[in-house]
Amino acid sequence: MEAESPSGVAGKAAPGFEPKIVAFCCNWCSYAGADLTGVSRMQYSPNIRIIRVMCSGRIEPNFVLRALELGADGVLVAGCHIGDCHYISGNKEAEKQIARTARLLEILGVDKRRLRLEWISASEGQKFANTVNAFTKEVRELGPAGYGRK
Amino acid sequence: MPEEKAQGAGREAQGKEEGARDKGVGKDGGENPVPLSASPLEPSSLAPCALRPAPCRIGVFICHCGSNIGGIVDVPAVVEYASRLKDVVHAERNLYTCADDGLTAIKTAISKHGLNRVLVASCTPRTHAPLFRRTCEAAGLNQYLFEFVNLREHCSWVHMREPARATEKAKALVKMGVARARLLERQEEPVLDIEPAAMVLGGGVAGLSAALSIANQGFPVHLVEREPELGGMAARLHRISPTYRNAREVVGPVAEAVSAHPDIRLHMPATMTDLSGYIGNFEVTLSTGEKFRVGSIVVATGADELRPDGLYGWGQLKNVVTQMELERLMAAGPFTRPKSVVMIQCAGSRGQKVSYCSKRCCFTAIKNAILLKEESPDTEVHILHNEIHVYGVAFEKEYRRAQELGVRFSRYSPEKPSVSEQNGRLNVNFYDEGLRRERDLPADLVVLSTPLVARPEAEELSKMLKVPLGQDRFFFEAHVKLRPVDFATDGIFICGTAKGPTNIGECVEQALGAASRAAIPLAKGRVRVEAITSRVNTDTCRGCGRCESECDYHAISLVPVNDAFGNRLVARVNEGLCKGCGKCSSICCNRSISLRHFTTPQIMAMVEAALEEG
Numbered sequence: 185m186e187a188e189s190p191s192g193v194a195g196k197a198a199p200g201f202e203p204k205i206v207a208f209c210c211n212w213c214s215y216a217g218a219d220l221t222g223v224s225r226m227q228y229s230p231n232i233r234i235i236r237v238m239c240s241g242r243i244e245p246n247f248v249l250r251a252l253e254l255g256a257d258g259v260l261v262a263g264c265h266i267g268d269c270h271y272i273s274g275n276k277e278a279e280k281q282i283a284r285t286a287r288l289l290e291i292l293g294v295d296k297r298r299l300r301l302e303w304i305s306a307s308e309g310q311k312f313a314n315t316v317n318a319f320t321k322e323v324r325e326l327g328p329a330g331y332g333r334k
Numbered sequence: 335m336p337e338e339k340a341q342g343a344g345r346e347a348q349g350k351e352e353g354a355r356d357k358g359v360g361k362d363g364g365e366n367p368v369p370l371s372a373s374p375l376e377p378s379s380l381a382p383c384a385l386r387p388a389p390c391r392i393g394v395f396i397c398h399c400g401s402n403i404g405g406i407v408d409v410p411a412v413v414e415y416a417s418r419l420k421d422v423v424h425a426e427r428n429l430y431t432c433a434d435d436g437l438t439a440i441k442t443a444i445s446k447h448g449l450n451r452v453l454v455a456s457c458t459p460r461t462h463a464p465l466f467r468r469t470c471e472a473a474g475l476n477q478y479l480f481e482f483v484n485l486r487e488h489c490s491w492v493h494m495r496e497p498a499r500a501t502e503k504a505k506a507l508v509k510m511g512v513a514r515a516r517l518l519e520r521q522e523e524p525v526l527d528i529e530p531a532a533m534v535l536g537g538g539v540a541g542l543s544a545a546l547s548i549a550n551q552g553f554p555v556h557l558v559e560r561e562p563e564l565g566g567m568a569a570r571l572h573r574i575s576p577t578y579r580n581a582r583e584v585v586g587p588v589a590e591a592v593s594a595h596p597d598i599r600l601h602m603p604a605t606m607t608d609l610s611g612y613i614g615n616f617e618v619t620l621s622t623g624e625k626f627r628v629g630s631i632v633v634a635t636g637a638d639e640l641r642p643d644g645l646y647g648w649g650q651l652k653n654v655v656t657q658m659e660l661e662r663l664m665a666a667g668p669f670t671r672p673k674s675v676v677m678i679q680c681a682g683s684r685g686q687k688v689s690y691c692s693k694r695c696c697f698t699a700i701k702n703a704i705l706l707k708e709e710s711p712d713t714e715v716h717i718l719h720n721e722i723h724v725y726g727v728a729f730e731k732e733y734r735r736a737q738e739l740g741v742r743f744s745r746y747s748p749e750k751p752s753v754s755e756q757n758g759r760l761n762v763n764f765y766d767e768g769l770r771r772e773r774d775l776p777a778d779l780v781v782l783s784t785p786l787v788a789r790p791e792a793e794e795l796s797k798m799l800k801v802p803l804g805q806d807r808f809f810f811e812a813h814v815k816l817r818p819v820d821f822a823t824d825g826i827f828i829c830g831t832a833k834g835p836t837n838i839g840e841c842v843e844q845a846l847g848a849a850s851r852a853a854i855p856l857a858k859g860r861v862r863v864e865a866i867t868s869r870v871n872t873d874t875c876r877g878c879g880r881c882e883s884e885c886d887y888h889a890i891s892l893v894p895v896n897d898a899f900g901n902r903l904v905a906r907v908n909e910g911l912c913k914g915c916g917k918c919s920s921i922c923c924n925r926s927i928s929l930r931h932f933t934t935p936q937i938m939a940m941v942e943a944a945l946e947e948g
C-alpha cells in the first residue's frame with residue numbers, strides 16, 4: 185500500500201489501513217454536488233460508497249448503526265443546507281436524527297467522529313471532494329472501527 | 335386501489351409477516367434484515383394467479399461511456415464480477431449504453447433472458463434515469479424495476495489516478511445496485527391533470543420573450559413583474575450592441591406586444607409571496623393577494639449591476655461612473671463630451687468582488703467607446719483591460735472597428751488600476767503590460783465596467799421555488815449542457831441573466847428554450863408523477879399520529895378503521911400531496927409507514943452489500 189494515495193490523503197495511524205466509508209446523500213443537493221465533483225474532475229479518496237436517498241430526512245439511526253455493525257469505519261450523511269431542503273425541513277429532521285444517533289454511539293462506546301453530517305449544495309462540488317478527503321483522512325487516523333462482525 | 339388489493343391477496347397467501355415485508359415495512363429493519371435470497375417481488379407484479387413470487391432475473395449493463403469510464407475502470411472485469419453475483423442472469427458491456435444500440439441491447443436482453451430487473455452502471459441518474467426507465471417500459475418492464483449505478487461522476491471521473499481502486503469501487507457499487515435491484519417493486523405512477531397555464535417571473539427581455547412565446551403557443555400566461563415598468567435592464571440602456579439600435583426601439587415593441595396580448599395577464603408591480611404544489615398544479619399567491627394555479631413556471635428575474643462601493647473612487651470622486659451610468663448620460667441627450675475617457679474593465683469582477691467574468695462588459699465598453707468616438711472623434715478613449723473577452727462573429731468585428739476608430743487598448747496587470755484626483759482632474763495609475771512600465775493617464779471621465787451580480791432576493795425566491803443557487807448565487811440549472819434551461823425540479827425553468835451574466839441575444843435564445851420546455855406539460859394536458867410516495871401498513875400502525883404531525887405537506891391524516899384489531903385510528907397517506915421525502919419512514923417508531931422505492935430493506939441491502947467482502 186502506498187503511503188500517500190494520489191488523492192492526496194495520507195494515512196498516518198495505521199499504514200496500509202484503508203477505511204470503509206458509507207455515505208448517504210440526498211438526491212437534490214449533496215448527490216448532485218457529488219455529480220458536480222465528477223464533472224469538474226476533482227479527485228477524492230475512493231473509500232466511499234454513496235447511497236442515494238431522496239432526502240436526508242429519510243436517513244434513520246438504524247442505517248448508521250447497521251453500517252458500523254457491518255464493519256464501516258465511518259458514515260457520512262450529507263444533505264441540503266438548512267433552509268434549502270427540497271422538502272421544506274427534511275434536513276432539520278436529519279440533523280435531529282443524526283444528533284440522536286451520535287448520542288447512541290456515545291452510549292455504545294463508538295467514537296462520535298466516525299459519524300459526520302455535512303450540508304453540501306448542488307453547486308458545491310469542491311466542498312464534496314474536500315469533505316470526503318478530510319473525513320477519509322480523519323477516519324484513517326482513527327484506525328479500524330472494528331465493530332464489524334467477522 | 336388494485337395494487338393494495340393485490341398486496342392483500344399476496345399477504346393472505348404468504349402470511350402476515352412476509353406480506354408486511356413485501357410492502358417494505360415490518361420487522362425487517364437493521365437487526366433483522368431481509369435475507370437477500372428472499373424474493374422481493376410484489377404479488378402485484380406477477381400474473382394474478384401466481385401466489386409464489388417468481389425468482390429474480392437481473393440484467394446488468396455496464397457502460398464504457400467511450401473512454402470516460404472504460405479509460406479508468408476495468409469494465410470487462412466489472413462485467414465478469416457482476417455476472418457472478420447472485421440472481422444476475424445476464425451481464426454485458428456497451429460502448430455507450432445510452433446510444434441506440436445500447437438501448438436496443440437492453441430491450442433485447444429483457445425478452446431474450448426474461449429479465450425482471452435491469453441495472454445500468456453508467457453516468458448519473460439525475461440526467462439519464464428517465465431514458466433508461468423509458469427503455470425498460472418500452473420492453474414491457476415496469477420502470478421501477480430499473481436500478482442505476484453511477485460509475486462516471488462518482489467513480490471514474492473522481493479517481494482518475496487510481497484505476498485499480500476505481501475498479502474495486504465500481505464492483506462494490508454494482509454489487510450494491512444488484513442488492514437493491516433484488517428488492518425493487520413495480521409501481522404505477524399516478525397521472526395528474528395539468529393546469530394549462532404558465533407563470534413567468536420577471537418582465538425583462540427574457541421574461542417578455544418567454545411570456546410571448548408561451549402565449550403564442552396558445553396557453554394563458556401570468557407575467558409577474560416587480561417594478562411598475564416592463565423591460566428590465568435592457569430598457570435602461572442607451573444603444574444595444576451589436577446593432578446599435580436604440581434600446582427603447584428594441585424593447586418597446588416587445589413590451590407592447592406583451593401588454594396587448596389577450597392571453598397574457600400582467601401582474602405589475604407584484605411579486606410572488608407563496609408557492610405550493612408541483613408540476614401541473616402550482617398554487618401561486620402574489621403580493622397583491624391574488625391567487626391562481628399554473629402548470630409550469632419560468633424564472634426570468636434577471637441580475638443587478640454591481641454597485642462598486644469603495645472601488646476606484648466611485649461614489650466619492652466626481653466623474654467616476656459605471657457603464658450603466660454612462661448609458662444613462664448618453665441616453666439623456668448630448669452631454670459635454672469629455673476630452674479624455676478611461677474605461678476600466680473587470681471593475682469588481684475576476685477576482686475583486688466576484689470571481690467570474692461577467693461576459694458582457696467587454697462588448698459594452700467597446701460599444702460605448704465606439705459611440706463616444708463616433709459622436710466626438712476628438713475624445714480620447716482608453717480601455718484598460720486584463721484580456722479582452724469578446725467572442726463570436728459580431729462582437730469581434732466591433733473590437734476591430736473600435737481600434738480603427740482610434741480607441742486605445744492597454745493591458746494592465748497584475749494589479750487592478752487605481753483612480754485618484756490630482757489638481758482637480760482624475761488620474762488613473764496602472765502597470766502597462768505592453769510597455770512594461772507604470773503609467774498615469776489623466777481623465778475627465780472614468781467608466782467602470784462592473785459585472786452583473788445575482789440579486790439578493792434570489793435567495794428567498796430559490797427557497798420558495800425549491801430550486802438551487804450556484805456558488806455565485808445565480809440560479810443553477812439542472813445540467814449545464816444537457817438541461818441548460820431546466821431546473822432539477824420538474825415544471826420550473828430558467829432563462830436570462832437570472833442564470834448568469836449574458837447579453838440580450840442569448841437571453842432571448844434561452845427564453846425561447848425555456849418557453850418551449852415549459853409548454854410541453856401544458857400541451858400534454860396530463861403528467862405522470864413519480865410513484866415515490868409513502869404507504870402505511872395498517873396492520874401495525876398504532877395511530878400515534880407522529881407522522882401526521884411531522885409531514886411538512888400535510889399528506890398524512892389519521893382515519894378511523896374497524897377491523898380485526900378493533901375500532902381504531904390509523905394513518906392514511908394522500909398520494910396527491912405526498913412528495914416522497916421519506917421523513918415519515920424514518921420517524922415512525924413502529925416502522926409502519928414506508929417510502930416506496932426507498933424502503934428500509936432496500937437501503938439496508940445496499941449498506942450490507944457495501945460492507946460485504948468480495
Ligand SMILES: Cc1cc2nc3c(=O)[nH]c(=O)nc-3n(C[C@H](O)[C@H](O)[C@H](O)COP(=O)(O)OP(=O)(O)OC[C@H]3O[C@@H](n4cnc5c(N)ncnc54)[C@H](O)[C@@H]3O)c2cc1C
Nearest residue numbers: 536538539540560566567568575635636637830831837838
Ligand atoms: C451597462 C450594461 C450594458 C449592456 N449592454 C448590452 C448590449 O449592448 N447588448 C446586449 O445584448 N446586452 C447588453 N447588456 C446586457 C443586457 O442588459 C442583459 O443581458 C438583459 O437586459 C438581461 O435581461 P433579463 O430579462 O434576463 O433580466 P432583467 O432585464 O434584469 O429583467 C429582470 C426583470 O425581473 C424583475 N424581477 C426581479 N425580481 C423579481 C421578482 N422576484 N418578481 C418579479 N419580478 C422580478 C426585474 O424588475 C426586471 O424587470 C448590458 C448590460 C449592462 C449592465
Ligand code: SF4
Nearest residue numbers: 875876878879881922
Ligand atoms: S408514526 Fe407510524 S404508528 Fe404512528 S400513525 Fe404514523 S404510521 Fe402509524
Ligand code: SF4
Nearest residue numbers: 885912913915916918
Ligand atoms: S414521504 Fe414525506 S411527504 Fe410523503 S407522507 Fe411521508 S413525510 Fe409526508
